[in-house]
Amino acid sequence: MTTRRLIIPLLASLPLVVGCADYQAEFVNDERxxxxxxxxxxxxxxxxxxxxxxxxxxxxxxxxxxxxIDFGEIGGTVISANGNSLRVSLETEPPDGLSNVAxxxxxxxxxxxxxxxxxxxTRTLTLLEQEAAPAxxxxxxxxxxxxxxxxxxxxxxxxxxxxxxxTGDGNGPTARYIRNHRFNPLPxxxxxxxxxxxxxxxxxxxxxxxxxxxxTQGLAGxxxxxxxxxxxxxxxxxxxxxxxxxxxxxxxxxxxxxxxPLMPSDDGTPPSDLADLEKELAVDTFxxxxxxxxxxxxxxxxxxxxxxxxxxxxxxxxxxxxxxxIRGRSLFVDTKINCAKCHxxxxxxxxxxxxxRQKIPGTDDKYPTxxxxxxxxKMIQPRNLTSGIFRGGRRPLDVFRRVTAGIKATPMGGFETxxxxxxxxxxxxxxxxxxxxxxxxxxxxxxxxxGDRSHAHHDHDKPADKPADKPADKPxxxxxxxxxxxx
Amino acid sequence: xxxxFWCLFFTVWxxxxxxxxxxxxxxDWAFPGNREAATPLGQRIDDLFYLILGIVTVAFIGxxxxxAYVLWKGSKNEDEKGWFSHGSHNLEVIWTIVPAGVLLFIAxxxxxxxxxxxxxxxxNRDTVNGPRPSHLVAxxxxxxxxxxxxxxxxxxxxxxxxxxxxxxxxxxxxxxxAVNKLFVHLNRETLxxxxxxxxxxxxxxxxxxxxxxxMPGQSIDVWFTVNKSGKFNLTCAELCxxxxxxxxxxxxxxxxxxxxxxxxxxxxxxxxxTPPGTAPAEASEEAxx
Numbered sequence: 001m002t003t004r005r006l007i008i009p010l011l012a013s014l015p016l017v018v019g020c021a022d023y024q025a026e027f028v029n030d031e032r033x034x035x036x037x038x039x040x041x042x043x044x045x046x047x048x049x050x051x052x053x054x055x056x057x058x059x060x061x062x063x064x065x066x067x068x069i070d071f072g073e074i075g076g077t078v079i080s081a082n083g084n085s086l087r088v089s090l091e092t093e094p095p096d097g098l099s100n101v102a103x104x105x106x107x108x109x110x111x112x113x114x115x116x117x118x119x120x121x122t123r124t125l126t127l128l129e130q131e132a133a134p135a136x137x138x139x140x141x142x143x144x145x146x147x148x149x150x151x152x153x154x155x156x157x158x159x160x161x162x163x164x165x166x167t168g169d170g171n172g173p174t175a176r177y178i179r180n181h182r183f184n185p186l187p188x189x190x191x192x193x194x195x196x197x198x199x200x201x202x203x204x205x206x207x208x209x210x211x212x213x214x215x216t217q218g219l220a221g222x223x224x225x226x227x228x229x230x231x232x233x234x235x236x237x238x239x240x241x242x243x244x245x246x247x248x249x250x251x252x253x254x255x256x257x258x259x260x261p262l263m264p265s266d267d268g269t270p271p272s273d274l275a276d277l278e279k280e281l282a283v284d285t286f287x288x289x290x291x292x293x294x295x296x297x298x299x300x301x302x303x304x305x306x307x308x309x310x311x312x313x314x315x316x317x318x319x320x321x322x323x324x325x326i327r328g329r330s331l332f333v334d335t336k337i338n339c340a341k342c343h344x345x346x347x348x349x350x351x352x353x354x355x356x357r358q359k360i361p362g363t364d365d366k367y368p369t370x371x372x373x374x375x376x377x378k379m380i381q382p383r384n385l386t387s388g389i390f391r392g393g394r395r396p397l398d399v400f401r402r403v404t405a406g407i408k409a410t411p412m413g414g415f416e417t418x419x420x421x422x423x424x425x426x427x428x429x430x431x432x433x434x435x436x437x438x439x440x441x442x443x444x445x446x447x448x449x450x451g452d453r454s455h456a457h458h459d460h461d462k463p464a465d466k467p468a469d470k471p472a473d474k475p476x477x478x479x480x481x482x483x484x485x486x487x
Numbered sequence: 488x489x490x491x492f493w494c495l496f497f498t499v500w501x502x503x504x505x506x507x508x509x510x511x512x513x514x515d516w517a518f519p520g521n522r523e524a525a526t527p528l529g530q531r532i533d534d535l536f537y538l539i540l541g542i543v544t545v546a547f548i549g550x551x552x553x554x555a556y557v558l559w560k561g562s563k564n565e566d567e568k569g570w571f572s573h574g575s576h577n578l579e580v581i582w583t584i585v586p587a588g589v590l591l592f593i594a595x596x597x598x599x600x601x602x603x604x605x606x607x608x609x610x611n612r613d614t615v616n617g618p619r620p621s622h623l624v625a626x627x628x629x630x631x632x633x634x635x636x637x638x639x640x641x642x643x644x645x646x647x648x649x650x651x652x653x654x655x656x657x658x659x660x661x662x663x664x665a666v667n668k669l670f671v672h673l674n675r676e677t678l679x680x681x682x683x684x685x686x687x688x689x690x691x692x693x694x695x696x697x698x699x700x701x702m703p704g705q706s707i708d709v710w711f712t713v714n715k716s717g718k719f720n721l722t723c724a725e726l727c728x729x730x731x732x733x734x735x736x737x738x739x740x741x742x743x744x745x746x747x748x749x750x751x752x753x754x755x756x757x758x759x760x761t762p763p764g765t766a767p768a769e770a771s772e773e774a775x776x
Contacts, residue, residue, distance in 0.1 A: 317758035
C-alpha cells in the first residue's frame with residue numbers, strides 16, 4: 001500500500017523530469033541530403049561531416065575564418081600559466097558565462113584550443129584538455145574567438161528560432177501558423193541568402209544595416225514583429241548569427257548542386273556510373289568544391305557591405321507637388337514599366353496579372369493556379385498601396401529603393417535601367433500620396449480613391465475636402481486633412 | 488495538548504501576516520515604479536489599494552485574535568457546554584450590516600478615482616464641438632506581436648473631438664509612424680486611442696497603473712498624465728497568442744514632445760541625400776512641368 005502511494009506520484013512527476021532534460025538543438029540538413037543518401041551514403045555523410053567541421057553544431061559553433069562574419073574576438077596575453085589554467089589579461093572583458101569559444105594561442109606553432117570557462121574575478125581562463133599540447137609560457141599572446149556568435153545564437157534561440165528554425169530554414173515550430181495562411185509571407189528561409197527588403201542593388205545580398213533595420217523595425221503587415229528594444233550589441237550579435245546561418249545554408253545548397261549527378265533519378269534509380277562519379281565528386285573534387293562554395297558565398301556577403309553596391313539617390317527627393325504626382329501616376333499606368341499590371345489601376349494590389357498562371361522558375365511548366373509567387377513558390381500579393389502599410393519602410397528612401405532595385409526574390413522588379421532617377425522620385429511622391437489622397441488623379445489634378453470600391457467615391461465627391469478652385473499642385477503635405485475638413 | 492496546538496496555530500497566522508507586511512517594503516515586494524506610480528491618478532489608485540489593505544488587515548487580525556481567544560478560553564473550560572449561536576437574529580444583522588457598511592464606504596470613497604479614470608472624459612465627449620485642452624493624441628494599434636503607433640503631424644492642435652475622430656479615421660499627410668516606443672508629454676495629459684489589428688490585446692504600463700484592453704474593431708480612448716520623466720515598460724496583459732511575450736514596448740515621458748516628434752518625422756522623411764533634420768524639402772512650385 002505504502003509503496004503504491006509513493007510510486008504513483010513518482011510516475012506522475014516523471015514527465016516533468018523528462019521534459020526538463022537537456023535539449024540539444026541540431027542543424028537540420030537540406031532535404032536533398034536525405035535523397036543523396038539513398039544512392040551515395042558516403043557522399044551524404046561526407047557533406048554532413050564537412051559542414052559540421054566548418055560550421056559546427058548549435059551548441060558548439062565553429063568560427064571559420066573563411067566567412068566574413070564578426071565572430072567576436074578578444075585579444076590578450078598570458079600572465080601566468082598553470083597547466084590548462086591561465087591567468088590572462090584581456091583587452092576587453094568577455095561576456096558572462098563564456099565557454100566553448102575558440103582560443104588561438106600564439107605559441108611557436110600556434111595552438112587552436114577551446115576555452116572551458118573564464119573567471120572574471122580571478123581573471124583565469126581554463127582551457128579544455130588537449131593531448132600533447134605544448135606548455136604555454138607567460139607573455140604569450142592569445143585570441144578568444146566566437147563569443148559574439150554564441151551570444152547571437154543564444155538570442156536567436158530566444159527571439160527568432162520558433163519561426164525561423166534552428167537552421168534558419170524558416171521552418172520553426174510556430175511557422176505552421178503562418179504557413180496555413182494563403183497570403184502571409186513565410187518566415188524567411190535564410191539558406192538561399194535572399195532577403196526581400198534591402199538597400200542594395202539588384203542581384204546583391206542584404207547588408208548588415210538592412211538586417212538590423214528589419215529586426216528593429218519589423219516588417220509592418222507581416223508576422224515579423226519589431227525588436228526595437230534590443231540593445232545594440234544584442235542586435236549586432238543576432239544579425240551576425242543570421243548571416244552565419246545564411247552562409248551555412250548556402251554553402252550546403254551549393255555543395256548539393258555539386259553532388260547533383262549522384263542523386264537518384266525521379267523513379268529512384270541511381271546513376272549508372274555511380275562509383276566513378278562518387279570518386280570524382282565526393283572525394284577528388286569535394287574539398288575544392290567546398291572551398292569554392294564558401295569563397296563564392298563569402299564574396300556575395302562582402303559585396304553586400306560595399307557602399308558602391310547600395311542604392312543611394314544622387315538627387316534629393318523633389319518637392320511633393322501635384323505635377324510630380326501626375327508624372328508618377330502616368331508612369332504607374334504606363335506600359336513601359338506598368339506598375340498597374342500588378343498593383344492595379346487603383347493601387348489596390350489587384351492587377352490583371354493575378355488572373356494569369358505564372359511560369360515556374362527554371363522550368364517550362366506553369367503553376368497549377370493563377371497568382372504571383374515568390375522564389376519559394378509561395379503565393380504572394382502585390383502590395384495594396386492604398387493600405388498605408390509599407391513593409392520595407394515608409395521613408396522616401398525606402399520606396400525609392402523598392403522602385404530602383406525591386407523586392408528581392410519576388411516578381412517586384414527594379415527599374416534602375418528603365419527609369420531616370422527623377423522619374424523614380426515622381427513615382428515615390430505618387431506612391432506615398434496614395435494612402436492619403438487616393439490612386440486616381442482626374443483631369444483637374446485632384447486625387448481620389450475609387451474604381452474598385454464604390455463607396456470610396458465619397459472622398460472625391462465631398463467638395464469640402466478638395467475645392468475645385470484649388471490649384472492642382474497645391475502642396476498637400478503642409479496641411480493636415482483634419483484642418484481641411486472643418487472648412 | 489492539541490487544544491494548545493490549535494490556539495497557537497490560529498495565533499501564529501496574524502503574527503506572520505503582520506511580519507510579512509512589515510518587511511515587504513524592505514524586500515521590494517511592492518508596486519512597480521519604486522512603490523510610487525508615475526501618474527497622479529495611479530497614486531490615488533495605490534492609496535485606494537492601501538486603504539483596502541488596511542481594512543482587510545484589521546479584519547483579518549481581529550478575527551484571528553478572536554478565534555485564538557475563544558479557543559484558549561474554551562480549552563480551559565471542561566464543564567460548561569457550548570453556546571449554539573445558529574439562528575441568532577442579532578448576530579446575523581451585525582455581520583450583514585458591518586461588511587455592507589464597509590463596502591458602501593469603499594464604493595463611495597473610490598467613486599472619484601473611477602470617474603477620473605473612465606467616466607469624466609466621456610462626459611466631455613458629449614459636447615464634441617466644445618473646446619478641449621490640447622494634449623498628445625496618438626493611435627496605438629496592438630497587433631501580433633508589436634505596438635504600431637501613429638502620431639498626428641507635429642504641431643497639430645486638435646480643437647474638438649470631432650477633429651480627432653476625423654484624424655483617426657484614415658491616414659493623413661505628415662503623420663508620424665513608430666513602433667514599440669510611445670513618447671508622451673511629461674506633466675501634461677496624454678490621450679491615446681487604442682486599437683487592435685487582429686485579436687484582443689491589453690495596453691499595460693505597470694508604472695503608470697494604466698491597463699486597458701484593445702478590442703478588434705474598436706477604438707478605445709485611454710488618458711493619463713505622466714509626472715515622472717523616464718522610460719516605462721509597456722507590456723501586453725492579455726494572452727494574445729504564442730508570441731504574447733514578445734510584445735515588449737516602452738513609454739517614455741519627455742519634456743518637449745513636439746521636438747521629439749519632429750526628430751522622428753525628419754527621420755521618416757529621409758530621402759538618402761538630405762541629412763535628416765536639415766531643411767525639410769518644402770513643397771513648392773516646380774520650374775519644369
